[in-house]
Amino acid sequence: MKFNFGLLPRIIVAIALGVLIGSFAPEWLARIFATFTTIFGNFLNFIVPLIILGFIAPGIAKLGKGSGKLLGLATFFAYASTIIAGTMAFFAATTILPNFMQGGSLSAIDDPEHALATSFIALDMPPVFGVMSALILAFLLGIGMASTGSKTMFSFFDEFQAIIEKAITYVIIPLLPFHIFGIFGNMAYGGAVAEILSLFAVVFVMIIILHWVMLLLQYTTAGTLNGRNPFSLLKTMLPAYFTALGTQSSAATIPVTVRQARKTGANERVIDFAVPLFATIHLSGSTITIVSCAVGVMLLTGDVASFGSILPFILMLGVTMIAAPGVPGGAVMAAIGLLETMLGFDSTMVALMIALYLAQDSFGTATNVTGDGALAMIVDRFTNGKQAAKL
Template identity: 50%
Template sequence: MQSIITFFKKGGILLAVILAIVLALICGQFFPVPLVRAFATFNAVFSQFLGFCIPLIIIGLVTPAIADLGSGSAKWLGITALIAYASTLYSGFLTYGVSMAALPTFLHQGGLANIEDPSKSNLASYFTIEMPAPISVMGALILSFILGIGLSMVSRGVLRRGFVEFRAIIIKLIEKVIIPLLPIHIFGIFLNMTESGAVGQVIIVLLTVVILVLVLEVVILLTQYLVGALAYGVNPFKALWTMLPAYLTALGTSSSAATIPVTLKQVKKLGVPDAVASFTVPLCATIHLAGSTSKITAFALAIMITSGIPIDPIQFMGFIFMLGVTMVAAPGVPGGAIMAATGILASMLGFNDSQVALMIASYIALDSFGTATNVTGDGAISLIMARLSGGKFSERDQKIASSFASESSFDSEAYLADVK
């Protein structure tokens, strides 16, 4: 029994989600309707809770992130964040262009249009509990920008401390409450789909997009290293090969933070000075999520195409710009990026609960590949920063960068002491 428990702990959220989907496919064949409705009831309540939490997640993550990046506390912090953001946007727009060209060929337009919100089907929940959000998603984003920019312009004090500690609370909420309940939520969604006979189409859609995303992430890495190598004067293919241990480690751990020691070691092997590597690697482990952006963009487009949701190019471009900001602020916990993105998926693209659940399941199923792309790309950013800075990073810069990498076990007092 102990060995089984250990196995599941090592597997983490990815194993739990895969198990939830498999069990839903099996149980959907024989579960009676009343039992299916019981899980639909859990989903209805959980969706309300999630809708209540999303504005709080946005305010708790985006506000202090903007305040920290705009405070000028470290000269190179903003430059690194800008490069990471540019890399994220490139990933998003490349994925958008390729997906719009390829996905309509392989996916049936409106093929999943019959997948409605569970509350509108014959397998509706027995009841739900209304949990009105304290503020709209767009209101939370605007408030976060105003407060974040404002905090970056004033001296550090009680309000800054409050937002840093609020971020710690939000991260614990995601890590200890929302993420552990997600497998049950996903089980209920796929159970409902199996019962309604739509799950086969969903699986085909997901597998099609998985192949596209894996190819795109190779292209993203090649582009990043061509740019980084050109900037630093090294062979891009040799540099990418040098980073292979970091890629494989992230593939196994699904954690950017856990991969930092390996990433740091390999970045130094590229010839990046110790001071630069010690600054960029822990910082980018939190703020550089190009691989995650590619996954979210591709799966969002696939769901919109197959669900018959109109795709407005201007609106989707706005979504990518906003997604880039959200990724920079996303917490370093498994599934944190997609949880931070659920708000704009619903508010900007009009996703319902079932579609958001599909996004979460799809993202987590490819979590390790996205993480591997993220951390491997950190090496390319390190090359660029080494060229721009000439290797001049202070000990203070390195401390501030390191504070960003400890978000999953965030110590607000230590952080405030570091940046004073």
């Protein structure tokens, strides 16, 4: 029987080994860490615009199918839920995290006496186009395909998406533990790892609590609108939650989510239409994780996370993550470009974000899919099942 050593255990082992080896590594070994992380980081910068184009364009095109009113309501509630989740995460993180960490501790690695090791070689991999160009092009082509019904273009981008997903599944995800190992090894060599490890523990607990607060908010709203007990509804959806913990994929959990959502009493046609749609456009749990981790990393670097800078990031994040790859870490991969262009993250900060996010990925996915049941009930309440009859 083949033993499947999952991504999360590999990430944990990579962090532990990086801290241990980096604490005693000579300069030449630390420079080897830096060489790999630099090359891999450059590759990430190269592929991020392709990820955005490959997943957002066909994702938007797919939204053009189905009943107009039902589609519009489902999209509106999914986006609103994602924005509310991100806003809640920002205020919670900026209130709680400063009490548990020293701001600017990561900036100590820039001190000449505690400098990070440098790469042996410089291998530039300039992206084909920038992140904003990719976003604009993805919106233009996605909306164009949806309005014209172009089968040829959609087929091309569907296959292009499959190619990018293969690159993520078979190149990026397998190499991520080595990248994180190198980052933590180099930071341990530079003496800046203790505060980062404390951040992991605090952020982990805070995010789990925020996930459940969001679920209670979603099901209280759905229960109030439909005259149902929100705790009973949430209990009904727990099988979907625990299934997503194991699959780490909203798409893979759709059959269980649909089955449990039907037990809530919502119109089955609404459920059958809305749940698969929400699996690609509703990411409240992932948004909570990304925003919380971003605020934590910014605190470590001494940066102030103001609501004025984070709100545009949250608004764009709700769109950028549409149709994020159905692989572990897909949402954070789609968000890398925004982290770099809107929040000014460098390669070290991006690597920390990836490590923090992947440690929470299954819980964020579980929150996403469990919330889908509540949103389906809300959509059903506003359509009364009438629009579903047209599907």
